Amino acid sequence: MLAQYKLTITHRDEKKSMERRSFGSVILRWFDRCIPAELKVDQEELRKGRLLFGFNILLFAFTVSLAMRQGLSPEGLHKHFPALAISSIVAYAFNITLLWWRRSTRLASYVFMGQLFVVMSLLVIVTGGIASRSMPILALYTLLGFFLLGLKGGLAFGSLIFIEIATLGALASFGINMPQWATGSTIQRDIIASVNALVFTAFLGWLYETTREHFTKALTESLEENKALQIQTLTAQKTNQLKNEFLAMMSHELRTPLNAIIGYSELLKEDAEEQQLDAFMDDLDKIHGSGKHLLLLLQDILDLSSLDIDGYQIELSTFCVSELIHGLELQLETPLLKHNNTFRVEGIDLSNNSIPITSDVQKVRQILFHLLSNAIKFTEHGHITLRVAIHPQTVQFSVIDDGIGIDESLQKEMFAMFQQGDSSSTRRRGGVGIGLALVEKLTKTLNGSIEVHSVKGEGSTFIVTLPNQPTPNAASTKTDA
Template structure:
């Protein structure tokens, strides 16, 4: 019943009221209990406190009349606690009427016993840092008895660094500064003692600054753990560096071994040499300067057009087109590398054929602006849609078309779309009237870094990557590429894509 009567009050003060009640139930007259609970501060935050519950029985009976609860807040707001305890005791004495019991705080040494029961070190110093009081726990922590340090200066248990920091803090304490910080004291034997310090100004009834009230906790174990952890981290870092050196050396030896094995086969040497040369000259790092060149050339072209100056127009266009060509070449090399590494993925989507052909027609119009070649589109199937990787399919067909434009001086180029019903494929043919290909060279067309004719390499731009990439893209989509050609008359390149899903939109 007593607990129920006080539930309204204690339920507001104590955060875990159930734990509080359980402690009271366990209390006996023979043994005080100590329990850590959290109080609810008026500003909303929680305050950790250590409670000591003391059973006070009625005279001649086992029933209790009241329970003394001694509370020590972590942070040691000691003076506020003692004042509150005294006020509470006086109020309770009035309520209890005729009850008579001694005022324990009037007994000699009461406050010393209270402070002595605190686990932390307690220190009181004057404004200049002279030690006015030190409890036994703190004195023992520093290797002294309490009486040895009374009247001494704080600086007597500090090193030079600590002295300078303390001078600054004592000065700030006068203005009312409260602090919580880590501090390193000097033990009597010269060893360093790491502590957690909570310090607040000490003032009299007239609010005059009288010094500092300080609580000090030993955190040597924590600091040692931090130091041990740092040692382990340093050792780990050293091991990582050693392993990195070993790995680098192993990689170097492995590279040397691979190069030696490659030298056993002439074809492997030639392929590796060609690939290494291209990859060395055209890497990711070239993209940034090339993009800058392209961007600045476009800016220069726009500014010259705005100013009506065309003296360097042709030169700027040459810079722009050359940079674009080089950027495209680098992209092709990187695409081929991604394919070989297995990092290329399909992005399948529904493609509407009419829209797709219009896109290809616009691309061809740009390529044929300076040409007299005739471009023809033949659609030999109903309007429909199909599922494929739009970007990769466009790149395959565009490669066929650009090769046709490159190797066809006069005549025409035809893009034909048809449907292989028996094998369920959509087929795109690119037929030209160009220089054609020798029959012996057709099988090697899709090898990387290869062109059918050395003279063609000199006469026409290209690195021999486009068809190799087109072949790999087609393979990823489950299709096939075929070539028909007669030297001197022209060629037909065909790509067949499976119609996994088609929709008749007529």
């Protein structure tokens, strides 16, 4: 799949290289230099900007040539030609300026169509009205409206042309004739008019079709890139799933012999105590402690893999917060003593065994255990505080320490898998960056939120907010007396 994707990109680059050498691409690149950068982001805006710029240049040249070919009789058009030419230059230049000023092809298109309507109406009126040989260009005007403004805009300006034609026809039927300023050879004027119309129509068609082709190619390339990205995403998801399944399988397989090692180390400790073999007690304690630590690490990996593979299943139960915290105190007693830290609970009375909340007790225990373990691990001779705030709809746990803190630049990435806030500190204190990733996933599983406030060198505060009520996507609900 990846090779096919690279081949597609190479083929696309070759096509782009060929397109750059074509005459149409040269003209469009010249047009693009005159279009604001903001409009080039959206392909539709870029298409309209190209059309608008091309039409302005073309119609300026067309207006001047049309004025020049009228015959320029002494009493006729030559008196008004300088004013007409200058007005056209100012009008079209203003339209391009407006496009850059307001960065809006729609506004510039409406102004352009209004300018063009005035110019063409005057041209038709001074060259004979309903009998003017310039009448066919009014149909092209309607076509421009559809190109630049879509269906509604094209119909609106087409209606203006219809009203103008109907008005000129009505005036002619009542014998009211428009002035005829053009003189000279009728055949010559007709030939020039036909050539002008042909050039205008051909340029209009070429510009529209070239722009449409570039737009279609850009859309096709975008679809191809999206398809390639989808393939890459699916491949990455499949790889990630296989990785999680492998981690889960290996964690499960490793736990069996590890439990045996922990069990035998406990038996050996008991035998050593009975036989008063004090020389072996220190080594046996290290074996037992290392085994327990490795078992916790494997359990974390297994939990993370299970969340990714099996989905987020919640088992609700109503349990007592104080009993949960008592259990955590017993688990964390040894590391607290090891790091010479004190621990206190705020917000609830631990002697009160009737403080119920409703959530997944196992997931809440894991969340608090990892947050408290992290706080203890990165605090020496300090204080660890667990603050509990229970509300009718939510329960909030805040784990506060006065340890080493976390640098602000690392706080956004600290919940990523295997991410460590400070690699040097982690190497000294242990850990591989799984705990906080698991905490975040468990919190999201319970439809909760987690935030961190930390100052390097002063300590950290982790705040977990969980819903204190059953959730619709719970897998099952239990109630403990």
